Amino acid sequence: VSNARLIAVDWGTTALRSYVVSATGEIIARHESGEGILAVAKGDFAAVLSRTVAQLPAIDQSLPIMMSGMIGSRQGWLEAAYVRCPAGLLDLAVRLSEVQSPLAHDVFLVPGLDTRGADGIPDVMRGEETQILGALAALDLDDGLFVLPGTHSKWATVSGGRITGFATYMTGEVFAVLRDHTILGRLMAAGGEADAEFERGVNASLAAGAPGQLLHQIFSARTLCLTGDLTESGVEPYLSGLLIGSEIRAAARANDQPVYIMAGSTLAALYAKAAGIVGLTTVAVDGDSIVRAHLALANAANI
Amino acid sequence: VSNARLIAVDWGTTALRSYVVSATGEIIARHESGEGILAVAKGDFAAVLSRTVAQLPAIDQSLPIMMSGMIGSRQGWLEAAYVRCPAGLLDLAVRLSEVQSPLAHDVFLVPGLDTRGADGIPDVMRGEETQILGALAALDLDDGLFVLPGTHSKWATVSGGRITGFATYMTGEVFAVLRDHTILGRLMAAGGEADAEFERGVNASLAAGAPGQLLHQIFSARTLCLTGDLTESGVEPYLSGLLIGSEIRAAARANDQPVYIMAGSTLAALYAKAAGIVGLTTVAVDGDSIVRAHLALANAANI
Numbered sequence: 001v002s003n004a005r006l007i008a009v010d011w012g013t014t015a016l017r018s019y020v021v022s023a024t025g026e027i028i029a030r031h032e033s034g035e036g037i038l039a040v041a042k043g044d045f046a047a048v049l050s051r052t053v054a055q056l057p058a059i060d061q062s063l064p065i066m067m068s069g070m071i072g073s074r075q076g077w078l079e080a081a082y083v084r085c086p087a088g089l090l091d092l093a094v095r096l097s098e099v100q101s102p103l104a105h106d107v108f109l110v111p112g113l114d115t116r117g118a119d120g121i122p123d124v125m126r127g128e129e130t131q132i133l134g135a136l137a138a139l140d141l142d143d144g145l146f147v148l149p150g151t152h153s154k155w156a157t158v159s160g161g162r163i164t165g166f167a168t169y170m171t172g173e174v175f176a177v178l179r180d181h182t183i184l185g186r187l188m189a190a191g192g193e194a195d196a197e198f199e200r201g202v203n204a205s206l207a208a209g210a211p212g213q214l215l216h217q218i219f220s221a222r223t224l225c226l227t228g229d230l231t232e233s234g235v236e237p238y239l240s241g242l243l244i245g246s247e248i249r250a251a252a253r254a255n256d257q258p259v260y261i262m263a264g265s266t267l268a269a270l271y272a273k274a275a276g277i278v279g280l281t282t283v284a285v286d287g288d289s290i291v292r293a294h295l296a297l298a299n300a301a302n303i
Numbered sequence: 304v305s306n307a308r309l310i311a312v313d314w315g316t317t318a319l320r321s322y323v324v325s326a327t328g329e330i331i332a333r334h335e336s337g338e339g340i341l342a343v344a345k346g347d348f349a350a351v352l353s354r355t356v357a358q359l360p361a362i363d364q365s366l367p368i369m370m371s372g373m374i375g376s377r378q379g380w381l382e383a384a385y386v387r388c389p390a391g392l393l394d395l396a397v398r399l400s401e402v403q404s405p406l407a408h409d410v411f412l413v414p415g416l417d418t419r420g421a422d423g424i425p426d427v428m429r430g431e432e433t434q435i436l437g438a439l440a441a442l443d444l445d446d447g448l449f450v451l452p453g454t455h456s457k458w459a460t461v462s463g464g465r466i467t468g469f470a471t472y473m474t475g476e477v478f479a480v481l482r483d484h485t486i487l488g489r490l491m492a493a494g495g496e497a498d499a500e501f502e503r504g505v506n507a508s509l510a511a512g513a514p515g516q517l518l519h520q521i522f523s524a525r526t527l528c529l530t531g532d533l534t535e536s537g538v539e540p541y542l543s544g545l546l547i548g549s550e551i552r553a554a555a556r557a558n559d560q561p562v563y564i565m566a567g568s569t570l571a572a573l574y575a576k577a578a579g580i581v582g583l584t585t586v587a588v589d590g591d592s593i594v595r596a597h598l599a600l601a602n603a604a605n606i
Contacts, residue, residue, distance in 0.1 A: 074529075114530070119510045121523040122530045152486075152522070168526075169518040170485070177480040182473070183455075205515065207422045212549030214514040215472040219455070220424040223471075226377075227417070227425045246515030 004028055004059050007105065008294035009049070011071035012036050012127055013151070018052050020059060021291045025137075029057045037076050045077040046101045053103065061104035064303045066294040068110040069127030072097070081111040082124060088162035089133055089293070093300035110297060115165045123168050128154045130293045131262050132163060137296060138289035139260075145252065146285075149244075149263045149271050151176075155251040169247045175240060178218065184239060187225045192233025198270065200234075201241025202277045205249055214246055244274045258283045307331055307362050310408065311597035312352070314374035315339050315430055316454070321355050323362060324594045328440075332360045340379050348380040349404045356406065364407035367606045369597040371413040372430030375400070384414040385427060391465035392436055392596070396603035413600060418468045426471050431457045433596045434565050435466060440599060441592035442563075448555065449588075452547075452566045452574050454479075458554040472550045478543060481521065487542060490528045495536025501573065503537075504544025505580045508552055517549055547577045561586045 005023040009016070014036035020029040035048050053065070072080030080097040097109040112126035128148045135146065142161045148154045151173045156166035179185040204220060207213070221239040224230035230238055248271070252259060258281045261268045272282045297303075308326040312319070317339035323332040338351050356368070375383030383400040400412040415429035431451045438449065445464045451457045454476045459469035482488040507523060510516070524542040527533035533541055551574070555562060561584045564571050575585045600606075 119512075119520075121507075121520070122526045122532065123522070124526055124529060153518075167519050168522045169515070170522050171518050173485050174477075174481075174518060174521075177484045178477075181480045181484050182476050204424075207424075207514070209422075209514050210549070210553040211510070211512050211514055211517040211520060212472070212508065212546075212551070212553030214517045215456075215474050215477060215546070215550055216470050216553065217422075217424070217514060218477075219426070219471045219473050223425045223427055226427060229425065243515075243518070246513070247518055248515070250513040250515030250519065 068130035085115040134290040134293035137292035189232035197234035198241035202245035205245030371433035388418040437593040437596035440595035492535035500537035501544040505548035508548030
């Protein structure tokens with residue numbers, strides 16, 4: 001592929017996405033698999049990356065590979081740095097890690113970010129910083145509130161082109177374990193009015209209380225079902241709405257600015273719907289914009 | 304056993320406790336096993352009860368058996384009634400269910416309670432109402448705030464000898480699934496300064512926020528460990544303190560009255576410690592006082 005400039009790799013816990021990117025940020029080819037870092041046997045990341053690159057169209061072996069995500073964590077290939085917020089593209093570009101590998105390509109890791117909230121709680125991200133910086137480039141934005149929903153939802157504030165702070169919400173993982181491993185899941189059945197019950201859960205999340213109140217509110221998914229106020233098929237979307245609504249309400253300050261949502265289409269739609277009920281406007285951002293950050297980092301670092 | 308009046312059975316999800324009780328409420332004999340209703344194969348509750356009774360000292364087959372707890376739920380032997388709050392001893396005594404069984408003894412089920420909170424959320428209990436009414440009899444109390452910590456913690460207010468309302472917090476079950484099935488558990492190691500880290504978790508729970516803030520706060524068990532601010536052996540007690548503190552802060556109104564804690568000694572000590580940090584005084588109640596309610600119900604119903 002003649003105009004290829006870079007191989008951009010977004011390697012997370014459960015997915016591996018690779019892109020061949022042109023010098024102007026166009027995606028020339030892509031490859032996606034479920035080989036997240038948890039699925040890599042014996043930590044043989046080099047073998048997986050080599051196989052992945054081999055499945056991309058014929059590319060020059062001099063193309064550098066720029067990787068972001070949990071591949072740079074303690075559980076990944078090599079622990080890359082954490083850069084302290086506020087941090088922008090240039091702050092990351094000077095802290096890239098080069099990975100020694102048997103591949104012919106030069107392989108680099110994007111550092112993660114760390115921060116400390118007003119509550120004194122430290123927080124970290126790996127991968128989302130690259131997604132956000134890519135979105136800023138693609139949307140030509142310098143400021144905004146971003147949410148990256150998922151297993152561990154990240155809410156990040158951007159000002160002057162730099163990520164000034166962020167907080168993680170374990171919403172997706174908590175939802176999954178409540179569904180799969182608690183008494184709430186035992187009542188669940190498929191089908192039914194998912195939309196209406198999701199909205200009902202979001203509305204339930206608007207009830208006031210201290211943080212611990214959530215431990216009570218989630219139980220309503222069971223009791224509403226026991227009392228016949230909620231069908232068994234409504235339990236799952238109700239619980240989903242309750243948790244996502246709770247997250248949004250805790251994370252987003254009410255203001256006139258939109259919340260930028262970066263997620264797959266299903267999850268992005270749920271967050272947009274819940275944010276609307278909470279009273280926020282949202283903009284969905286295309287996840288492919290991440291490659292704009294990989295490219296900008298390579299350019300800034302003269303790679 | 305000549306002065307035996309009743310067999311009192313507290314049959315919950317994970318435990319089965321049986322007592323031979325005298326007419327004055329003394330416990331003459333007891334038997335305890337892990338045969339909670341979840342451990343009973345094919346719903347053969349009659350066989351388990353029969354075996355259990357056979358392990359009590361020789362007793363007259365005319366002794367009635369009074370059972371409370373999840374044995375009266377839809378997943379139990381027979382679904383007993385729910386009585387609406389406010390409810391006291393006499394309200395329950397008129398709604399006992401008799402179970403048809405192959406045993407020579409007459410077998411009765413204590414009904415559960417239901418209520419609807421100020422937030423409109425319905426709530427239910429089965430078994431705790433009997434524990435609370437037993438405690439009122441044993442302590443000669445008519446009013447108070449009770450907590451029954453556990454998988455599903457119950458907070459109940461008592462006024463004029465009747466339970467006026469209550470709320471369930473899924474604290475114990477949420478703690479267990481976070482420990483056993485999420486990324487938080489993967490960092491945990493045994494040993495270490497459990498007391499100090501538990502207290503630290505309780506203090507972290509005092510941070511303000513909407514209910515959804517808990518989804519962020521629990522992540523601090525991971526990030527504090529990653530940043531070296533918390534040892535791996537501190538993760539579990541820290542998370543326990545964070546959740547228990549959050550529950551207490553959401554459930555208890557600050558006032559001068561003590562909170563009555565009904566739990567096994569380990570859990571009771573944790574709740575007492577956390578309540579102290581939150582600024583509440585506590586009284587630990589002996590769990591055996593439950594038989595006072597079984598006895599009073601039998602007397603009131605002329606059984």
